[in-house]
Amino acid sequence: MNHVQPPLEFIPPALNPLVLRGTQLLLPFWLQYKTSIANIEAENVEVLVDMYRQFQTDKIRFLMAFRHPSTDDPLSLTYLLWKLVPQVAKQQGVSLNYPIHAHFIYDRGIPLWAGSSVSWLYSNLGGTPIHRGKVDRMGLRSARHLFANAQFPMMASPEGATNGHNEVISPLEPGIAQMGFWCVEDLLKAGRSQQVFMVPIGIQYKYIEAPWQSLEKLLTQLEIDSGLPVGMKDESEAIDKDLSSILHPSSLLYRRLHRLGGHILLLMEDFYTRFYHQTLPKPPELATMDANEALTFRLKALLDVALQVAEKSFNIQPKGSLIDRCRRLEQAGWDWIYREDIKNLEALSPLERGLADRIAEEANLRMWHMRLVESFVAVTGRYVLEKPTVERFAETTLLLWDMLTRIKGGNPFGRPKLGKQRVKITVGEPLSVSSRWDEYHSSRRKAVADLTQDLQTSLQGLTSWKS
Numbered sequence: 001m002n003h004v005q006p007p008l009e010f011i012p013p014a015l016n017p018l019v020l021r022g023t024q025l026l027l028p029f030w031l032q033y034k035t036s037i038a039n040i041e042a043e044n045v046e047v048l049v050d051m052y053r054q055f056q057t058d059k060i061r062f063l064m065a066f067r068h069p070s071t072d073d074p075l076s077l078t079y080l081l082w083k084l085v086p087q088v089a090k091q092q093g094v095s096l097n098y099p100i101h102a103h104f105i106y107d108r109g110i111p112l113w114a115g116s117s118v119s120w121l122y123s124n125l126g127g128t129p130i131h132r133g134k135v136d137r138m139g140l141r142s143a144r145h146l147f148a149n150a151q152f153p154m155m156a157s158p159e160g161a162t163n164g165h166n167e168v169i170s171p172l173e174p175g176i177a178q179m180g181f182w183c184v185e186d187l188l189k190a191g192r193s194q195q196v197f198m199v200p201i202g203i204q205y206k207y208i209e210a211p212w213q214s215l216e217k218l219l220t221q222l223e224i225d226s227g228l229p230v231g232m233k234d235e236s237e238a239i240d241k242d243l244s245s246i247l248h249p250s251s252l253l254y255r256r257l258h259r260l261g262g263h264i265l266l267l268m269e270d271f272y273t274r275f276y277h278q279t280l281p282k283p284p285e286l287a288t289m290d291a292n293e294a295l296t297f298r299l300k301a302l303l304d305v306a307l308q309v310a311e312k313s314f315n316i317q318p319k320g321s322l323i324d325r326c327r328r329l330e331q332a333g334w335d336w337i338y339r340e341d342i343k344n345l346e347a348l349s350p351l352e353r354g355l356a357d358r359i360a361e362e363a364n365l366r367m368w369h370m371r372l373v374e375s376f377v378a379v380t381g382r383y384v385l386e387k388p389t390v391e392r393f394a395e396t397t398l399l400l401w402d403m404l405t406r407i408k409g410g411n412p413f414g415r416p417k418l419g420k421q422r423v424k425i426t427v428g429e430p431l432s433v434s435s436r437w438d439e440y441h442s443s444r445r446k447a448v449a450d451l452t453q454d455l456q457t458s459l460q461g462l463t464s465w466k467s
Contacts, residue, residue, distance in 0.1 A: 001112075001364040004356035007340040008108060008131075010138045011119055013146065015126035020099060023125060024082050031079070035072050038208055038420040040079045044427040045088040049096070051199060051430065052085065055153055056097050061183055061194050062430065063147060064102060065176055066201040067459055068157035069166050071413070073203055074104075076423045077155065080201075084425075103146045105130055105156040108139070109330065113413065126152065132160055133331025140179075147179055148186040154179075158455060160323070163378040164399050166204045166391055167463045169456065170378055171321060177451040180433035181440050188437075200428035200455055202462025210390040211419035212253070218397055218416055219256055225404050228263055231256065254384060257397060258291070261381075264400065265298055268306075278305045295381035303376060306369045313366040322377045329370040336363035368406070375402045375412075394418055426462045431455060 031037050054060045066077060085100045104122075108129040111119035122129075128146060130139040147154050156179075158172040176198070183196045223230050272278045280301050286294055304318075307325050311318055314332040318325060337360040342348065348356065379399060384392045402412045431454055440447035 001337050002357070002361045004342070004345065004353070004360045005338045006342075006345060008334065008338045010142070011108075011111070011123050011129050013103065013126050013128045013142065014123050015103075015151075016124040017099075019121070019124035020101060020126075023078075023121070024099070027075070027078060027082065031075055035075060036417045036419065036421045037072060037075065037205075037423055039422040040076055040084075040425065041422065042080055042084050042425040042427065045080070045084050046092060047427045047430065048080075048085050048199065049089045049092060049094050051153070051197065052089075052096055052100060053094055059194060060197055061147060061153065061187070062197040062199055063154040063156060063176065063180065063183075064199045064201050065156060065158050065455055065459070067169065067203045067462065068159045068162050069164065069203060070205060071162055072205075072423075073157075073162070076203055076425060077201070080425050101126070101152045102155040103128065103150050103152050104154070105143050107132055107161065108136075109334075126150075131331060131334075133327040133329070133334075140175075143179060144182050144186065147183045148190075158452070158459075160327075161374070164375065164395050164402075165378050165383070166206075166395065167387075168378045168380075168383070169459055169463065170323060172452050172456045172459075173323075174448050174452045177433075177448045177455065180451065181437070181444070181447065184434050184437050184440075196433040197430040198433060198451070198455060199430045200458040200462060202424075202426040202428065202459060204424045204426075204463065205391070205421045206424065207390055207394070207418070208420045208422055211394065212390065214416075214418040215390070215394060215397055216253060218401065218418070219253060219260065222260055222397070222400055222404060223256070225408070226260060226264055226267070228260060251388075253393065254388060257384065257393065257400075258295075260400065261396075262291075262295060264403070265295065265302065268302055269298070272302065272305050272309065276305075276309045278309065280305060292381035292385060299376065299379060299381065303373045306373050310366045310369040313362070322373060326370050326374050326377070329367065333363040333367040333370075336360060371406055371412075372403060375399055375406075428458045428462050431458065 031040075048064075051060065051062050055062060064077075066073065081100050081102060086096065086098065089096050103126040106122055106127050106129055108131050111122070111129075126146075128139065128142040130136050130143065143154070143156075156176055158176040159170045160173045161170075163170045180196055180198055187194055187196065220230050269280055273280060280298075283297075286297060289297065303322055307322065307329065308318060310329050311325070314329065314336075316325075316328055316332055319328075339345075339356065342356065345353070345356075376399065379396070384396055398415060398418075401416065405412045405414075431451065433451065436447055436451060439450070
């Protein structure tokens with residue numbers, strides 16, 4: 001993205017049955033050889049079986065709203081639809097039309113880093129793209145049409161992006177709830193009687209064997225990369241005394257992880273104050289906070305400052321949550337790289353082309369600050385301490401790996417594989433959108449906010465792993 005590009009074109013969904021069938025055949029091999037997933041299981045699949053039965057008899061339209069902790073989620077979800085739903089339907093003697101599939105909404109930015117082959121695949125599987133940081137009328141129109149009229153139901157993540165956490169849900173974006181009400185409106189205008197539902201779906205990943213050895217190796221590499229001595233000189237030194245009574249293999253590693261996080265935080269604070277002339281808040285009570293509370297406060301202050309650096313470059317006023325600010329910055333950067341104001345790049349003079357390239361390069365550099373923040377929007381200083389499981393430890397360590405990899409200029413999408421995992425998918429109780437139509441007529445904003453909150457509560461209830 002260091003050179004000016006033509007405007008980002010809309011990628012229309014173009015579902016191809018042959019591509020769908022070929023992808024279904026390849027899925028088991030991809031799961032086995034390209035991921036750490038060893039097993040996928042699901043609860044309450046009969047709910048989806050019934051929803052598909054009603055959908056196929058024109059009684060309902062529905063959208064599956066799924067949690068998004070990992071980039072492997074699309075593979076887990078396609079396994080749910082293509083393998084587990086038909087399996088349970090057969091066990092229950094329910095006759096469904098095949099294939100069992102769903103149209104889905106994806107971020108328009110994914111093909112930019114994943115490549116043109118992914119763009120082609122998503123389109124041919126019936127996916128429709130959306131720009132996250134602006135009012136994307138064409139993208140919204142496409143998603144709205146599919147929800148009300150397509151051959152299959154819809155699927156989307158209301159979180160909008162992965163946050164790297166199994167047990168922390170980012171604030172949901174209201175657009176998914178709004179789409180539900182639009183679908184009700186479109187059905188009523190067409191004189192159709194189908195009811196509209198949202199089906200929450202939880203996804204969690206658990207290591208089959210605790211990969212403490214792999215984590216220790218990764219932590220050692222992170223210590224080396226950040227300039228810290230490997231390990232702890234005094235293993236009896238407890239950074240947080242609350243952990244001293246916990247007989248758990250993570251205790252020593254936790255102290256190393258805490259030290260690493262504090263060291264990186266200190267370096268980044270110096271980076272932004274020294275070279276970007278930023279002032280980080282230091283309230284008097286910071287000295288009285290425990291180590292984890294202080295870490296949480298300092299991290300939030302650092303993320304805010306990092307976004308301010310990028311916002312000043314794009315002349316954007318800070319507004320909303322960290323996630324909202326990241327979305328606007330992403331769109332501002334794309335506006336400087338994918339130039340809609342330039343009708344023909346080839347007609348530019350060498351001077352004009354050079355200036356446009358310079359702006360694109362500058363936008364890419366400024367977006368780097370936003371990418372750092374994007375990885376840490378759900379991080380707190382107490383996540384591991386509150387529940388010192390290997391999953392929480394691994395999630396936090398991998399987020400630090402993401403950050404260091406970005407700083408070093410590497411590819412953050414080539415994450416280390418720590419060990420084999422099993423996936424637990426839980427289908428929640430459907431939420432009726434149609435029954436809220438009167439409320440929507442009275443107050444659209446309140447109805448959308450209430451449905452979004454109910455969806456958030458439902459997804460939060462699906463984050464407890466029940467063995």
